[in-house]
Structures are given as C-alpha cells and as structure tokens.
Amino acid sequence: MKNFDELFDTEKRALINKVAVYTNDKLTHEAKYFDETSEFPKELLTPLLEQNIFSFLLSDEKLDLAVFLEIIRIVSKKFASLASILLTQGFYAIHPLNEFGTKKQKEKYLGELVSGKKIGAFGLSEEAADSRFNSELKTIAWETEDGWEISGSKKYISDAPVADVFLIVAKIQRSSDSMDTGIFIIDSNQEGLVINEPMNKMGVRSLPVASVDLNKVKLDKNSLLGGVTEGSRQIQSVMNLMKLAVSLQALGISQGSFEKGMDYLSLVRRFGNRLIDNQDIQYKMADLRASVYSAEAFTRQIILTDPQDTIEVAVAKLLTANVAIETTETVIQLTGGYGYMKDSEIERYVRDAKITAIYGGSSRSQKEIIAKHWIDNRGEKYSGN
Ligand SMILES: Cc1cc2nc3c(=O)[nH]c(=O)nc-3n(C[C@H](O)[C@H](O)[C@H](O)COP(=O)(O)OP(=O)(O)OC[C@H]3O[C@@H](n4cnc5c(N)ncnc54)[C@H](O)[C@@H]3O)c2cc1C
Structure with missing residues (x-):
C-alpha cells in the first residue's frame, strides 16, 4: 500500500x-x-x-x-x-x-x-486459563519474607526450549485475602523451573514450544515486573500489541500464499492455456485480493491511530486470521495436486495460517471481546461513532 x-x-x-x-x-x-x-x-x-x-x-x-x-x-x-x-x-x-x-x-x-543475545518467553496460558487471563489462573505466587515463591504450570510457551528468561503470569497470594495478578521475571536456570520437551506442531514448526512447570520457585523481591501487582493492566498492553503482530503475520502469510498461487496459476500448461485464463479462477483470486487489501488497510489504521484499542485490535486479529485461513485454503484448492505436495510449499501456508486464529488469543475469544462491550454498554461504540 x-x-x-x-x-x-x-x-x-x-x-x-x-x-x-x-x-x-x-x-x-x-x-x-x-x-x-x-x-x-x-x-x-x-x-x-x-x-x-x-x-x-x-x-x-x-x-x-x-x-x-x-x-x-x-x-x-x-x-x-x-x-x-x-x-x-x-x-x-x-x-x-x-x-x-x-x-x-x-x-x-x-x-x-x-x-538477541538472550531469548525471552512469556507464560500466561494454563490448562484452565487461556490468553483472556481473566479465566482462572492456577499459578500462584506466595509472598514470603524476602520475596516470592511460585508454583504452577504453563502450557504452549513459545520459545521456552531456547529461552534464557521467562516472564510468568501468576496470581498473587498475600497473607490477606486479596488476589492480584503479577508478572514475574525468572531466569531459565532458576531452581524449580522445569522446561518440558518441545512439542510437535502442525504449523510454525521452527518456533519451539513447550510447557513449563514451576515447583516452589524462589524469587527475590526485584523479580516482580515493575515492582507492582498490576498484572491485568500489563497483560492487556502486551496482548494488544501481540495481537497486532499476529495480524501482520496473518497478512504476510496471506500475501505469500497468494503470490505462490499466482505463480502456479500463471504457468503455461501442456496445451498452451493457463489456469488463470479461467474466469472462475480470476474471480476467486480477485475476491482474495480484495479481502487481503481491506484487512491490511484496517489493521494499519489501528496501528497508526490507537494500537491499544482493545476492541479494534480484536477486530483486526479476527479479520486477518480469517483472511489468512480463507486465502491459504483457496490457493491450495485452486492449485490442486501441485499445491498439496510439500515441494510446492503451498501446503505449508495452510498449516501456518491456522496458528493466527489460535495464539495471541483464539478467534472465539476475540469475538467475546468485541461482543462484551455491547453487553456492558448497551450498544455503545456499535459503529465506532
Ligand atoms: C504454537 C503456540 C504458541 C503459543 N505460545 C504461547 C506463549 O508464548 N505464551 C502463552 O501464554 N500462550 C501461548 N500459547 C497459548 C495460546 O495463547 C492458547 O492456545 C490460546 O489462547 C487458546 O487457548 P487454549 O489453547 O487454552 O484453548 P481452550 O481454552 O482449551 O479453548 C479451545 C477452544 O474453545 C474456545 N473456548 C474456550 N472457552 C470457551 C467458551 N467459554 N465459550 C466458547 N468457546 C470457548 C476457545 O476460544 C478455543 O477456540 C500458544 C499456543 C500455540 C498453539
């Protein structure tokens, strides 16, 4: 653009x-x-x-x-x-x-x-708590005399197998009843931190992902991010930018898949014709072009206006992930057996596109964020003006 x-x-x-x-x-x-x-x-x-x-x-x-x-x-x-x-x-x-x-x-x-000398990882997701983080976190940080002791388990943590430092989200348990949330900075060699075996994934296969267990990990007072128990606010900021990044990733996957598809559709075949000369195929590719273009324009507008607008960011993530899945699936369909073979690399885009609707918050949870506002505010911000 x-x-x-x-x-x-x-x-x-x-x-x-x-x-x-x-x-x-x-x-x-x-x-x-x-x-x-x-x-x-x-x-x-x-x-x-x-x-x-x-x-x-x-x-x-x-x-x-x-x-x-x-x-x-x-x-x-x-x-x-x-x-x-x-x-x-x-x-x-x-x-x-x-x-x-x-x-x-x-x-x-x-x-x-x-x-890049050190690699970092972020542990929010748990068995019963996804990236919405308002769900029930079971990782607990107990305040001790000289710091904190954390126990719990985090699942699907990107880069965990290669990480030098972890930012781990935990509920804070003080002697009082209050349960705030905090983010803790933990070095990977810290006693009690267990990084499990890398998991075998459908897509983004070079991104190493593993679950992480925390068994009474003892930390000093300085390990609480910002020194404050304002995890909810911090996580909101992190997740908004993460979702925009995944949106741009989804757009890149869509565009890469589109280009790969066009290369094949433009090849002259045995009897001198090209698949792209078929009107039905032209229309399908034109529809994809329009979807990618509009999703890109919308997402860029959010980046330049308010990248911390939680609702608009959720719309961008939902939209771009849908476009990536639609584009990659249409391209593999239009390129037939060729696209299905590993050597074409078209199938890799189908596998990689799917993650954009899952990590950084699933597409269903983006819909919840978008809809929650209508329920809470009786339709305010329905049309953005
Ligand atoms: C490759 C990869 C990398 C990841 N990296 C990280 C990372 O670095 N750090 C991190 O913290 N997390 C990470 N995650 C976790 C990711 O954020 C979660 O997988 C994602 O938020 C979805 O949560 P879940 O897997 O727990 O799904 P679940 O909560 O088990 O939900 C499964 C499906 O059901 C839907 N659903 C759940 N509850 C409801 C409901 N009440 N009503 C309707 N639908 C519902 C969900 O939206 C989802 O579509 C990663 C995941 C993957 C696959």
Missing part, C-alpha cells in the same frame, strides 16, 4: 527494503528445510538482529511500531516461523520489560534481549 510506505522516512524505508531483499533472497530458500526439520533458525535471525530491528520497540512512536510490524509481515510472506520467533521476542519479552520494568530490571535484561 503506497500511502503507508510513504509515511516512513528514507532511513526506515531503506531498512524495510533490506529486510525484504533478505527475505526474498534467503528465507525463500531456507523456509522449507527449517519447516521439515523443526530446527530453531538461529543463523537466519542473525542478519535481522544486525539491523537492530528490536530497537524500534523501545520507542513510543507509532511509526516505529509500524516499522517493526512491517518487518513481521514481510518475513511472514516467506517464513512464518521466523516471524513467530520475532514477535515472541518483541512483544512477549522486550515490550513488557521496556514498558513496565523497573530501572534495575531494564538494566539487567533489556540490552541483551534487544541485541
């Missing part, structure tokens, strides 16, 4: 261009190998870290956020797993520490997370 790119200055545009060149030249060829082996693509991260891409998340400027999200979209066009690793580090580790960390916490962790 031309107008959006024009908002960036020459330097930012040059950086985005560099990432696009790297994505096209390198990631296009590497994604298949990493998808098949599920290896963590450390060496593919390095050239992006050298561009200091995470430093954009240290700024308050919406345009800087937009640059980082644009990188997520571009990388997702060719290699969605790598984008998952970037968005986990960016919005589950760097953003919460930068936005809410104490001076000491920032000094200890932020530099190495931004440079």
